[in-house]
Amino acid sequence: QKEVEQNSGPLSVPEGAIASLNCTYSDRGSQSFFWYRQYSGKSPELIMFIYSNGDKEDGRFTAQLNKASQYVSLLIRDSQPSDSATYLCAVNRFSGGYNKLIFGAGTRLAVHP
Amino acid sequence: NAGVTQTPKFQVLKTGQSMTLQCAQDMNHNSMYWYRQDPGMGLRLIYYSASEGTTDKGEVPNGYNVSRLNKREFSLRLESAAPSQTSVYFCASRTGTGSYEQYFGPGTRLTVT
Numbered sequence: 674q675k676e677v678e679q680n681s682g683p684l685s686v687p688e689g690a691i692a693s694l695n696c697t698y699s700d701r702g703s704q705s706f707f708w709y710r711q712y713s714g715k716s717p718e719l720i721m722f723i724y725s726n727g728d729k730e731d732g733r734f735t736a737q738l739n740k741a742s743q744y745v746s747l748l749i750r751d752s753q754p755s756d757s758a759t760y761l762c763a764v765n766r767f768s769g770g771y772n773k774l775i776f777g778a779g780t781r782l783a784v785h786p
Numbered sequence: 787n788a789g790v791t792q793t794p795k796f797q798v799l800k801t802g803q804s805m806t807l808q809c810a811q812d813m814n815h816n817s818m819y820w821y822r823q824d825p826g827m828g829l830r831l832i833y834y835s836a837s838e839g840t841t842d843k844g845e846v847p848n849g850y851n852v853s854r855l856n857k858r859e860f861s862l863r864l865e866s867a868a869p870s871q872t873s874v875y876f877c878a879s880r881t882g883t884g885s886y887e888q889y890f891g892p893g894t895r896l897t898v899t
Contacts, residue, residue, distance in 0.1 A: 718890070776828045
């Protein structure tokens, strides 16, 4: 079992719809969770982070965390074609005295007009 | 404020050649990281440096060496390149004190023939 799992997609949604991206993780001790957006040929860009159970909203983005079920999700409201990208989920792990991010393989989102 | 910069952007090597990938950050971050990204594999940690003067192995360190030259710069060296090292390499940095968000450079696309 991978430490951070995501459905590779593609997830196809029409413009204006809500896109829902999901991620599960195996380390029950994880405390910090991140969503990165990566356009094709570009570097990952941090869009959201969440540390506490519940929802965190930032503009059209909402991150949801459920530590009991070990999943974190990202909702994108009013999806736009410019949201088409790969979304990477990352989980902070403290190991060997240092903090490291463990990344999922990413979910490709395609928003069609 | 350029953030995280990497050089070169593209490189083609022959098997057995050596090269150094350069990374620098101007955000006064303590921690720096080198990742490789391969299709379907997500981001995998090669080496990291929690602070100036320290380096440690990540998930896939074989065939690589690193140097944390000072607080700003963290280089990755391939001593004898192999086709399996064809990948996109990203450098990232993090403040290292109380927050876990990492910020990425633009990447180096390396092809080994």
